[in-house]
Amino acid sequence: MKKIEAIIRPSKIDDVKTSLVNAGIIGMTITDVRGFGRQKGQVETYRGTEFTVEFLSKVKVEVVVEDDKVASVIEAITGPSRTGEIGDGKIFVIPVEDVVRIRTAESGSSAI
Amino acid sequence: MNTQISVSGRGESALATFDRHRIRLFARVQQPELRRLGVFLLAAGAGMLPLMAGSAHAALTKVPTNGADTLLMLMGSALVLLMTPGLAFFYGGFTRAKNVLNTMMMSFFMMGLIGVLWVVIGYSLSFGVGFKSPFIGGLEFFMMNGLGGPLGDAPLADGFAISATSFALFQGMFAIITPALISGALVERISFKAWFWFTLLWSLLIYSPMAHMVWGGGFIGPLGTIGAIDFAGGTVVHIASGVAALVAAAIVGPRNAYPNATRPPHNVPFILLGAGLLWFGWFGFNGASYFAAAGAGLCFITTSASASAAMLTWCLIEWFKGGKPTAVGAATGAVAGLVGITPAAGFVTIGNSLLIGALTAVACFIAIQIKAKIQFDDSLDTFMVHGVGGTIGALLTGILAAKVLVPADYFPLSAKILAESGNVGLFFAQFKATILTYGFVGIGTAVILLVVKATCGLRIDADDEETGMDIMLHGEEAYEPMTN
Numbered sequence: 001m002k003k004i005e006a007i008i009r010p011s012k013i014d015d016v017k018t019s020l021v022n023a024g025i026i027g028m029t030i031t032d033v034r035g036f037g038r039q040k041g042q043v044e045t046y047r048g049t050e051f052t053v054e055f056l057s058k059v060k061v062e063v064v065v066e067d068d069k070v071a072s073v074i075e076a077i078t079g080p081s082r083t084g085e086i087g088d089g090k091i092f093v094i095p096v097e098d099v100v101r102i103r104t105a106e107s108g109s110s111a112i
Numbered sequence: 113m114n115t116q117i118s119v120s121g122r123g124e125s126a127l128a129t130f131d132r133h134r135i136r137l138f139a140r141v142q143q144p145e146l147r148r149l150g151v152f153l154l155a156a157g158a159g160m161l162p163l164m165a166g167s168a169h170a171a172l173t174k175v176p177t178n179g180a181d182t183l184l185m186l187m188g189s190a191l192v193l194l195m196t197p198g199l200a201f202f203y204g205g206f207t208r209a210k211n212v213l214n215t216m217m218m219s220f221f222m223m224g225l226i227g228v229l230w231v232v233i234g235y236s237l238s239f240g241v242g243f244k245s246p247f248i249g250g251l252e253f254f255m256m257n258g259l260g261g262p263l264g265d266a267p268l269a270d271g272f273a274i275s276a277t278s279f280a281l282f283q284g285m286f287a288i289i290t291p292a293l294i295s296g297a298l299v300e301r302i303s304f305k306a307w308f309w310f311t312l313l314w315s316l317l318i319y320s321p322m323a324h325m326v327w328g329g330g331f332i333g334p335l336g337t338i339g340a341i342d343f344a345g346g347t348v349v350h351i352a353s354g355v356a357a358l359v360a361a362a363i364v365g366p367r368n369a370y371p372n373a374t375r376p377p378h379n380v381p382f383i384l385l386g387a388g389l390l391w392f393g394w395f396g397f398n399g400a401s402y403f404a405a406a407g408a409g410l411c412f413i414t415t416s417a418s419a420s421a422a423m424l425t426w427c428l429i430e431w432f433k434g435g436k437p438t439a440v441g442a443a444t445g446a447v448a449g450l451v452g453i454t455p456a457a458g459f460v461t462i463g464n465s466l467l468i469g470a471l472t473a474v475a476c477f478i479a480i481q482i483k484a485k486i487q488f489d490d491s492l493d494t495f496m497v498h499g500v501g502g503t504i505g506a507l508l509t510g511i512l513a514a515k516v517l518v519p520a521d522y523f524p525l526s527a528k529i530l531a532e533s534g535n536v537g538l539f540f541a542q543f544k545a546t547i548l549t550y551g552f553v554g555i556g557t558a559v560i561l562l563v564v565k566a567t568c569g570l571r572i573d574a575d576d577e578e579t580g581m582d583i584m585l586h587g588e589e590a591y592e593p594m595t596n
Binding site for chain 2: 047
């Protein structure tokens with residue numbers, strides 16, 4: 001099993017969700033996050049005073065899937081979230097040791 | 113505030129009424145329980161200049177209390193009250209999320225503290241005549257005793273058809289918001305205890321004398337020595353709070369995070385909400401200061417027109433200069449325009465109110481840029497908006513006041529100045545009033561702050577400042593992230 005963590009533009013979350021559901025993914029967790037990469041921050045001006053906002057808003061999408069689905073999930077995320085501009089985000093793939101469904105105590109891939 | 117209630121009472125002529133009051137109140141001050149306080153305040157206020165000439169102006173005739181005019185004052189009082197929570201939102205939006213409650217409380221709490229103080233003694237010190245001083249009122253309205261006769265419906269004074277009670281309430285709302293305005297310069301670092309004592313003393317020792325000098329028939333106003341006019345508080349409210357803010361910011365010192373670790377406003381919608389409430393309330397602030405419903409429409413229009421012109425000017429400057437008109441700029445511009453028109457609202461033509469709004473916006477915009485450059489931590493630009501805006505407004509009132517709107521029976525000395533030396537003469541009267549306000553408020557504020565500093569300290573610990581004012585000073589937080 002793998003966890004796929006994607007940091008994407010907040011404006012793309014609806015398209016990514018639809019795309020993942022269409023790819024057969026039945027659950028995901030999203031979080032509002034802030035950060036920066038090559039895009040760097042942005043400068044905001046209030047009453048003549050400039051503030052550099054280094055940490056920009058992003059959304060983190062977390063999905064746990066069987067190993068054989070990793071490629072299709074990555075494709076489902078990159079498709080709708082890519083604009084070609086700096087700031088599109090990143091995807092991390094992380095090995096997962098076990099999964100437990102709290103309601104039934106099932107574990108392993110049947111708990112995904 | 114186009115009244116001079118040194119002529120208060122119900123006699124047939126102003127002079128007779130004045131004398132009767134004087135004699136009666138003089139007798140009261142002889143009472144032992146008032147005497148000690150009286151002696152103290154007399155020492156502070158009297159003897160410096162001769163009693164203002166109570167007989168120098170044309171007599172106003174007694175008129176019965178008018179329901180519509182009094183209702184205007186009561187509606188106006190409610191509108192001006194709403195400005196204080198409006199100001200709390202306006203200021204609260206600018207600060208960090210961890211300091212928003214303390215920032216809002218610095219304004220909101222004035223409705224409690226100054227609200228009581230005004231009833232107990234503030235009104236009396238501002239609009240009484242007991243001390244016969246051009247600088248301070250009297251003690252005859254202690255606890256608002258006897259105000260408006262036994263039923264509270266007696267007219268304020270000869271020539272005024274509003275009830276004395278509605279006037280006292282209306283003025284109380286001004287007394288509440290004025291110290292609240294100062295808080296903008298001191299947020300995110302001053303202790304609440306210091307703020308409590310500072311505003312209490314400032315209201316008694318600075319605001320009441322200012323109100324008396326300008327509106328209570330005292331030294332600065334049209335019945336006094338200088339003859340300046342101030343329709344709704346250019347000097348008393350805005351220059352006074354602005355100068356106090358400037359001095360206080362210098363004495364209290366910058367926030368520890370300033371200038372390198374400050375953050376953008378935490379809630380810009382709050383700023384717009386606050387500015388909107390301020391604009392709404394300003395219809396009472398300026399409009400009801402006409403004291404007569406029939407003619408108040410003029411002040412309602414000049415007030416709103418100036419705010420519109422100022423917002424437009426501010427946004428256009430930003431648009432041309434930086435490429436983007438900002439929401440914070442629109443809100444700030446509107447407030448600047450409202451400040452600018454305050455001393456002028458009932459004295460200028462509607463066309464000129466647009467001019468006042470635009471010029472005030474330009475002046476305040478430049479002032480804020482300068483402040484940002486020299487990195488002076490008047491945190492929320494109180495002096496740059498209220499001090500500078502009030503000053504520009506007060507001076508423009510001298511230049512633009514229309515003779516017909518400054519009648520000699522209500523504004524004897526100012527009308528005389530206008531008739532004899534025109535707007536140039538009135539400009540110099542306004543200039544003198546402005547300088548006097550800067551000096552009196554500046555020095556007085558410094559003295560009060562140094563006393564508070566010596567007795568209970570001004571700032572909270574640096575560690576507490578970093579942790580956040582809300583949790584350290586009030587034990588509360590505005591936003592609890594895990595509530596669901």
